[in-house]
Amino acid sequence: MRADISAAFSREAGADRVVPPSGFTVQLTLFSAAAMAFLAVFALALSLAAGRLADRWGDELARSATLRISAPAEEMPRQTARALEILSTTPGVAEARALSDSEQRGLLEPWFGPDLPLDQLPVPQLIEIAEGPERLDAAGLRLRLQAEVPGAVFDDHARWREPLLAAAGGLRWLGAAALLLIAGAMAAMVTLAANAALAANAQVIAVLRLVGATDAYIAGAFVRRFTLRALMGAAAGTGLGVLAVTLMPDTGDTGGVLTGLGFEGAGWLWPLAVPSLAALVALVATRAAARRVLEDLA
Amino acid sequence: MIEFDQVAYSYGGGELLSELSLSLPPASFHFLTGPSGAGKTTLLKLCYGALLPTAGQVRLFDRDVTRIGRDGVALARRRIGVVHQDCQFLDHLSVAENVALPLTVAGEANAAMESDLSELLTWVGLTDRAHALPPELSGGERQRAALARAVIMSPDVILADEPTGNVDWDMSQRLLRLLIELNRMGKTVMIATHDLSLIRAAKAHVQARVLRISNRRLQLAGADL
Structure with a gap:
């Protein structure tokens, strides 16, 4: 009990x-x-x-942009070089680099397969742009490119970001x-x-x-x-x-x-x-x- | 302790009790009698605040029951032990836990009270049934357990509603003796019953006032008892 x-x-x-x-x-x-x-x-x-x-x-998309140059093959090296020159003097651009053929082939490979004859196709030249801490004036850059590199299209990814x-x-x-x-x-x-x-x-x-x-x-x-x-x-x-x-x-x-x-x-x-x-x-x-x-x- | 002043109670449009004036002084012993349905249980419920008067005033320990709120009534009930005919228990708790429930609710349950509970169970003869669950108890055992629960807080007043209704004569005498013993210890006791033989048996041992409810009113019972 x-x-x-x-x-x-x-x-x-x-x-x-x-x-x-x-x-x-x-x-x-x-x-x-x-x-x-x-x-x-x-x-x-x-x-x-x-x-x-x-x-x-x-973060990723805001820090990068792409420049696409569509031009005849004989014009492509000149326009690419000019675009790189412009980018190198543009405030807000930390680095600009033209993608090599193999890199471009790598980007297209998932869609067209590994045997893509890149040299026979009118593939535009891509320039990868890394933005720096300073603000990039996209509108101003577009105006300069329009005047000096007519085949260039600047894409800051805002459209789909x-x-x-x-x-x-x-x-x-x-x-x-x-x-x-x-x-x-x-x-x-x-x-x-x-x-x-x-x-x-x-x-x-x-x-x-x-x-x-x-x-x-x-x-x-x-x-x-x-x-x-x-x-x-x-x-x-x-x-x-x-x-x-x-x-x-x-x-x-x-x-x-x-x-x-x-x-x-x-x-x-x-x-x-x-x-x-x-x-x-x-x-x-x-x-x-x-x-x-x-x-x-x- | 408990006072009624011109109390009336109505329910469902009809008046069950009217013009009740009553005082339960300390250490007094009362019987409340009357035919079934006369209002004995209703009057007891008014005594412990389970019902509130529809007219007049009920004072519990000098406080108007309508002004103290439900918490005030709850605190007053800790000074009033109630024994019901149907002995309501928590069926999932043992007899010992049920008897100790008022202490648990009041937050006074502690190891020091164990001996009091043990003594109480011995007093009502339920020492061997302490571990049992309420549904396992006989009618008499339930009444004794209810009485033990009613007195564990050492209340000033004990109200019993037909406490012998479900038990045989011997057990009813045993319960009556326990209630008389409590009265001798200074407790106020009020027993509602229609069992006149119980009242007669009690009057041989205790000076009791017998009240009868008749025609909704309370009156002192005559010499026929």
Whole structure:
């Protein structure tokens, strides 16, 4: 008997024990928290990957430009040399280099195969431009080239960089919006589960009130129960989500936003916050539900 | 301790109790009787704040029950032990845990109270049933466990609603003796019952005031008891 009495006074028998441990709301809360955390990890990974991609595209493309010279074969060396001269004196250009035939062949090879007779085709000459820290005046450069190298077309990549950056930025916001929706859906599910648990335990609440429990005590018992369940479920879901993201195939530099899903550096801290945030959502949702139900039962 | 001043209680458009004036002084013993449906349970619920009067004033320990809020009522209930006929328990907790529940709720459960709980279970004869779950108890055992729970906080007032309704004569006498013993310890006791033989048996051992609810009103019972 002493063991039973000790149990009656142990911490186990405290406020958390007054709520019956079983019931479908246990599984419901655990499952929804785990599922939502799993999805949240993917939304986070998507958002972070989109952010990284946007940064990388922005950095890489903003620092480089291409000059394309289309001219008759006999004119090509002269126009190329003149273009390089102009570029060497243009502020904002750190380096300008004409691509060799083999480099140009390499660029075309994926489309035309390895046996491309480059010398027999009117392939334009490409000049790769690396931009320096100083701002490059693209409009001014175009005017100079138009006057002195009529076959040159300057491409600062802005035409296709901007929509890509906008798309990546959109994906980033989409991920953030998905996170908010996930948090809202989880709050709704926990609220439903808490409502069901409170309603199913009306008798328990009546007994607790009979022996002098305040509303804060009763609500606290349910809030702790649901918060703990949400924390446990979310921790499991986060673990599985991180594992799944880690197992996604890594295609290295060639990867896009989908194949580049994952966490890097400080980004690993974000999924660690998911269980705590899920518990916080559960805490707020259960507290609101408990107040409402206790008011109704009174 | 508990005072009623011209209290009325209505429910569903009908008045169940009206013009009730009552005082439960310290260390007094009361029986509340009347036919089934007369309003005994309603009156007891008004005594511990489970119901609020629709007219008049109920004072619990000198405080108007309508002005202290639900938390105030909860705190007042820690000074009022209640024994119900249907003995509500938390079925997932053991008898010992249920009996200790008021202490747990009040945040007063600690190792130092273990001996008190042990003594209490011995007093009600449930030492061997401490580990049992409430559904495993007989009617009498449930009533005794409910009584132990009602007194573990050493309340000033004990309210019992048909405490002998589900037990045999011997057990009802045993419960009555426990309640009389508590009264001798200075507790105010009020027992709602329609069992007149219980009242007669008690009056041989304790000076009790017998109140009867009749036609929604409270009156002192006559010499027929």
